[in-house]
Amino acid sequence: MRYRRVPDETIRRLPKYLRALLLLMDRGQKTVSSVALADLMGGNPGRVRKDFSYFGGFGKRGFGYDVETLAGEIRKILRLNVVNKAALVGVGNLGRAILAFPSLKKYGFEIVAAFDNDPKKIGEKAGGIVIEHISQICDLEQRGVYVGIIAVPRQAAQQTADDLLEAGVRGIVKFSQGYITVPKRVKVITIDIAMDFARLPYYMPRSPSRAAAFRRTGSL
Amino acid sequence: MRYRRVPDETIRRLPKYLRALLLLMDRGQKTVSSVALADLMGGNPGRVRKDFSYFGGFGKRGFGYDVETLAGEIRKILRLNVVNKAALVGVGNLGRAILAFPSLKKYGFEIVAAFDNDPKKIGEKAGGIVIEHISQICDLEQRGVYVGIIAVPRQAAQQTADDLLEAGVRGIVKFSQGYITVPKRVKVITIDIAMDFARLPYYMPRSPSRAAAFRRTGSL
């Protein structure tokens, strides 16, 4: 597929469209209009149509979009239509939470290996996976693993990234705080929930909201 | 403080500036230039200066920014300079991970109450907090709690939001999957790590990256 220049913002929304579509499928809804989708996602219907138009457009005029088809197309674009095997490094509290996180599987991710440097944890099982020693990170590529997940203390983040890349990983999800440097063709996604929390107080009203509590607007 | 119209994108970056500054403080660095900050954050130095200029500008010409002062100003803008008490609803795996998450405290958040509907969990301690029954969510406002954290199964998300708002909460961080509807003055931040994972395969190279593994560019 050759697409015309797709805005990063559009790519950022695709997973959210997919989430909405999965919800609609759960509800047994077969078809959806750009207006209904925009409503669910909180946005403009035109933007919904434009987002899909970058890939050629998936709808039928007069009908809307077939929910299942659209979900399939988005999965193809994002390459979630195949299983993406991942390796986790750092099996602390956070690592265990990630291993136990149910919805990753829904989006095609499967954590197939877990590494730690604590000798006491080696051989132990977490989330159905045997924990291996960090020194065993090598040839992840041969094991079909292209995604690395970093959940180590921040001092170890760079070393872990280097090890993962050396083992053949092509993309990284980093939960650790420290900064890391990687070759530019490797994509790193940083997840830090504190960054999201930190935006909240700025937007909170200074006076109570109870009075208005049941005048609802928009969905999230 | 009355600021001229501040872009949402700028607000979104403020927590990241703060994180970078905390790192610099750890390193004992007293002062920083817009170039150095842009370098750490991955962006343009002009943007750094413009971001701060929306609030009047915090630097000294010829010197740069005083790390500690700048961190303090950002905390004030984001209202992280006071303790933000939060209540967690849903003490499952995810809820416990949130309770154990260390860096929330660094940004001024303190989870002071935890609720669940499972009778077996009531009275139990998690993260140093006694778990209360959901029916006890009331007058959180009187307890000084303005932030609600939703970590319940998605079917219960809307009811939980209603309960939290009724109890006087003014802002919500939602980890649950379901959509919720709230009055528009209430800010809801949705965190779904699967959405971040789902962007990764799109950006990953199709061929191995090992060859280039040590030609590093940019920090994250």
Add this chain to the structure above:
DNA sequence: CGCTGTGAAGTGCTTCACAGCC
């Protein structure tokens, strides 16, 4: 002289409005 603060220019995303199909 160095580095910030900022209007002005540039860029990219969003919204609009309507043509095009089903």
Add this chain to the structure above:
DNA sequence: GGCTGTGAAGCACTTCACAGCG
């Protein structure tokens, strides 16, 4: 008639480049 697909207009953020101050 209904709803998508899309060029064009509008808007917001980013980048530039230089004036201004320490």
